[in-house]
Amino acid sequence: MRFWGDPVANTFGLRAQILLHILLLAGAALLFAGFLFLRLTESALLDQRVSHAVATMEVFSRTLAATMADGGPAEADLRGRTRRLQDFAGSLPPNLGWGAVDRNLSPVSSAASLGAFSLDLADLAQVRESRRVEIQVHYPPTGIFSVTGGDGFVVATAPVLAEGSFAGALQVRFSLGDVRARIFGGRTLVLAYALLFGTVMVGFGFYLLSRTVVRPIGRLMEGTRRVAAGNLAEVLPVEGPREIAQLAGSFNAMTGALADSRRETEAYISSLQRTNEDLRRTQEDLVRSEKMASVGHLAAGMAHEIGNPLGAVVGYLDLLRGELPEGREREIADRSLGEARRIDRLVKDLLDYAAPGGGDEESFDPLAALVEARDLLQHQGAFEGLSVDGELPAMLPAVTMARHKLLQVFVNLLLNARDVSPPGGAVRLAAGVVKEGAWISVRDEGEGMDGETMAHIFDPFFTTKEPGRGRGLGLFVCHRVLDEAGGRIEVQSEPGSGCVFTVHFPISKAQGEG
Incomplete structure (x- = not known):
């Protein structure tokens, strides 16, 4: 399993990863449950068949003992009772393999309708000592995906008691093919149920997770892209599970803080621009004032230098005008006096630049x-x-x-x-x-x-x-x-x-x- 930071894992979307994980978890859980159910069922069936074999062997041993006893003392030896054993074998259910031994564990008679059947002398010797039914189960467990493996069988060994003494033993092999068939049928049903239930669970799980996790995260991703593009007015709905709602609330708080910061920054930039503009104007005014002051000083100096001789000229022209009679000469003096006075006014204007008022x-x-x-x-x-x-x-x-x-x-x-x-x-x-x-x-x-x-x-x-x-x-x-x-x-x-x-x-x- 790869982690979220793995480059390969990141090539899949959140929906695909959630679906994959649900499939893995649901499949593993259902298969484990089905396998456990099959094993429990198989164990119960085997226990049932063993109990049935023990009860059957007890009935068989009593029947065989009664059959042997019917012959009388002359037929006390088990070897002499072959015909009766054959009659007993004919009364047994079909498809059973069986064999019998005398008190010396020597084979007396057998039938092997399920194939070659060989007596297990170790079990027979143990039965002679214990005087109890002994069971040996030969059954390979059924795997969840196994196809074949043999049907299996149960070997039951029971003592034959004649008047309380050990007269021989009977050993029967019971087939477990029907148990295997039932397990295979149950396995098919379990797999079908697991497939159906898994599909339903994956569908509902995918829908619920998409609604509660994937869609809110998708909205968050889309909102993040809009905020990155400059839209700080983006607001997400605060809904869904608690963690998703808290995440949406944190996102809205973040965008609000960014918007406030942007407004403050813009206001600060505007303030700086106004300040820079004011500084520029002030600088221009200072430069212009300095130039105007220089011109004023120049004008004052020139006005002072021109004013004194100009005042004398105006005075002399005024005196000359008063002494001249009416005529052309006086008219020339009047015009000269007017021009001199205009020059005097210009000089006064220059003084106004030096000392404005x-x-x-x-x-x-x-x-x-x-x-x-x-x-x-x-x-x-x-x-x-x-x-x-x-x-x-x-x-x-x-x-x-x-x-x-x-x-x-x-x-x-x-x-x-x-x-x-x-x-x-x-x-x-x-x-x-x-x-x-x-x-x-x-x-x-x-x-x-x-x-x-x-x-x-x-x-x-x-x-x-x-x-x-x-x-x-x-x-x-x-x-x-x-x-x-x-x-x-x-x-x-x-x-x-x-x-x-x-x-x-x-x-x-x-x-x-x-």
Whole structure:
């Protein structure tokens, strides 16, 4: 018998192994029971035949003694009574082998209808001494699968007593062929019964074991395969025998623990992803803040260096303007003074980057600033050969910031969209309102950007334009202006599909409180 860990045993299924084991156990049990039954029956039949032989021999010995006694004294010697013995033999049942001896154990007469019959002098001598019937059984046991083996026989030896003295002995051989025939018939019945009963028992045993063991284990195996495939929602019915039910309960507890562990792991991974995203944004903000601080320091230094001589120029031009009469010369002085003051304002804007502040903030509709920037550029002919369109709402929630700064943001975005759009292309505008505030987008039909380019477009002095067409400060300024106002700017793009810049505005404090 092989164990479950044996490679050969594992090639058979559980059903096949259970059926094989049931067959072996049931067959062995039934054959053992049948063999035991046959042996007990055979022993009982032999005991019965021995008892019958003893009783028969006692009758035969008395009959023979009476036959001998009828002859009188003249015929006292057993040798002279041959005729009477022959008469006695004729009265015996057929198919018996027998023989007789006198008081000296000398054969007197015999018949051997069952073949050659020889007297056993040892048994005869023992009977003469014991004066009792002696039995010798010659019977080979019947095997469970034996076909032949001889019928067997019983040799019975009985003393012949005449007036209390030993006058001779009679020895008879009884055939046991009928016992053998009955045993063979019983064996056939036992084998048939064992086959029938074994088939029924194997069938019921196989059905019960399949229902209580094989099927639950099959469900467990199928559930294990589903869990291995990732389905942690698998639940097995807790039923069947106690051990199978406990196993199903343990399986359900295991899948529940795995599901909880998966949820915790997924939540932890999501938390790590959010943390990494926050760290990435923080790092980008720190890098951008460092760059903006560098630009601020540069702007402050330049504004300081330019501001002093520029202030003197503005003062001298103002004095010169006051001394000139009305006319062409005064008009030139007025224009020069205006240009100098515009330069002074630009210098002040540079100082705002170094030390940002609230400035001249106001609450207004950001959509009005977009329309103003679009109209201003259209009047200047900036969109020649292009179309600027889009579905815009009537108004948006108000935003609080410096209006001229937001105007500059939209001017930069519109000019960038113009620069990358092909001739005959379109710049599309869109706007809307979400829960957090309002948004405005500018879409172009350019060649788009890859991820590496998008990661640096808000950096100062980074540009994709040809030399002489840009300094890389436009989007940097836009990002700085919106960041100061509490908003943000985002970009979406793929190579070959253009770019979409979306400006997000927070709801105005005054409007939110209202």
